[in-house]
Structures are given as C-alpha cells and as structure tokens.
Amino acid sequence: DIQMTQSPSTLSASVGDRVTITCRASQSISSWLAWYQQKPGKAPKLLIYKASSLESGVPSRFSGSGSGTEFTLTISSLQPDDFATYYCQQYNSYPSLTFGGGTKVEIK
C-alpha cells in the first residue's frame, strides 16, 4: 500500500498568514493527488484534484503543487473560514486509495 504522510499534524496560524501543508507519498503517484477540507461535524469538501487543479467554486487563495512523491497545499492569505482539518488523498494505485492523516489548522 502507498502511505501518505502529512506534515505538520497541527498548524497554528493567524488570519492573513500564508499557510503551507505538505503531503509525502511512500512511492511516486505522478500527479494523482486530491486535497479536502473538513470542518468539525461536517463532511469533507474537495478543494484540489490532480495535484493542482482547483475544484469549481473553491476560492483562488487555495493552490496545490507537486508531483511524484511530494505535494503542497498553500493558502495564500488565511481567512476565518479556513480553520479546519485538511486531508490529502492519492488515487494513483487502485485498490490502495489512501488518505493522509490530516493537518489541523488552528487559530494562533
């Protein structure tokens, strides 16, 4: 199975900060990576697919980059609505369709 490791597990930041979350795959997954945002008590929401493609309706302050084994999700200017947990998911290798462990973005 492909393992997905996110870092950090928790991140404290202030409104307006630039925030970067990293996701590393245990082997190459090309660009087959998605990012989701989950708020407490809610279902995850798709933000990014194919490593850098922004899902329709997602604010442009979110961006994704990377390929192979290292990927990043960047929030250019953190907004109050962005405090949540973020998950990466690789979809390169069926049936191993694994999620990362999550990164919680907290208010500093």
Place this chain on the structure above:
Amino acid sequence: EVQLVQSGAEVKKPGESLKISCKGSGYSFTSYWIGWVRQMPGKGLEWMGIIYPGDSDTRYSPSFQGQVTISADKSISTAYLQWSSLKASDTAMYYCVRPVVVADSSGYYYDYWGQGTLVTVSS
C-alpha cells in the same frame, strides 16, 4: 444541484444487523459510481467500496471485503451499506461519496459527499 442525502444516526448492539442508505439526486444516478468512506472517532478517512448502479458492478477495499455489503436500487436512486453482524469497532461516521473516475489513473477522488451517518455500536 448534486445531492447525496444519507439516512439518520443509528445506535445498535454488537451482533445486530444494519443497513444505511444514501439517496442521490441532481444527476443521472445510473451513470456515476457511488461509494462509502469511513471515519472512526477522531481519526482519518478510509475508502470502503464503490458500486456502479447502472450494472451493479461493486468493488471493495481489501480492508473491508467480506466485512460489509454495498448495494444500490436504481429505481429509487439509493445506495446502501450493510452489516450482518456489527462490532463495537464499527462505531464510526460513514460518508456516502461520488467518485470521479480518472481515465489515466486506476483510481478516483470524490467530488460530492453526503452529510454522514453516525453508527454507534455499544452493548
């Protein structure tokens, strides 16, 4: 508007059976895969399996093969997740999802999610 609306929370005892549901609307139910993702309390996300309602082709994660049954009734645009004998370790939130199958990859990501069904198994 695409919507996946799941059945309500359940409280069951170990050994009992359970079937939860997910009704799709706003799209052609028989033309898209639909599946389930588990989230145990305070934990991450795990895909369980998917079904193509058009022909009932069903695929399971190796971790969940034999543990659950996924089915669909295309006449009422509803997918199901079923257990024959629940365990305490089945306590979790279960999300219905619509996978986006990518032609150049063997896998998929999820563009729509249901609101979740909380299943609690306790004696």
